[in-house]
Amino acid sequence: MMRISLCLLLLVASCSSIPVRAKRDLIGMPRSSLIACAGVPDNVAALDDGEVLQWRQDQAVQGPFTIKGPFGVEVDLSGHGTCHVVARLHGGHVAQVEYTGPSSTLLGPYSACRPLVAACERLVSRD
Numbered sequence: 001m002m003r004i005s006l007c008l009l010l011l012v013a014s015c016s017s018i019p020v021r022a023k024r025d026l027i028g029m030p031r032s033s034l035i036a037c038a039g040v041p042d043n044v045a046a047l048d049d050g051e052v053l054q055w056r057q058d059q060a061v062q063g064p065f066t067i068k069g070p071f072g073v074e075v076d077l078s079g080h081g082t083c084h085v086v087a088r089l090h091g092g093h094v095a096q097v098e099y100t101g102p103s104s105t106l107l108g109p110y111s112a113c114r115p116l117v118a119a120c121e122r123l124v125s126r127d
Contacts, residue, residue, distance in 0.1 A: 019111070029124065054087075085116045
């Protein structure tokens with residue numbers, strides 16, 4: 001039982017740490033690489049010194065702990081979250097990454113953001 005608990009704890013930590021690492025690791029990434037791994041942004045705003053790109057994940061992401069019982073009884077032990085990834089670019093490279101939206105689930109404060117940045121984080125971690 002102790003091993004199972006430890007494995008679950010490690011899984012939860014790894015899922016919620018990807019968005020946190022991406023905030024640091026994506027700094028300096030070229031715009032073209034960011035779009036290649038994150039996809040075409042939902043919104044783009046031009047600034048005097050660069051631009052802001054935003055990706056939206058508006059479908060509520062549920063954590064993994066929903067228990068369904070007989071007669072339609074359902075207990076949800078997780079949070080629901082959405083996420084918007086906002087990347088500020090300066091000189092064609094990522095200068096800042098932030099997350100907005102109610103993204104907290106049982107897996108952590110930014111776990112709903114994980115699907116938006118996971119491919120970019122994998123790309124950076126391979127280099």
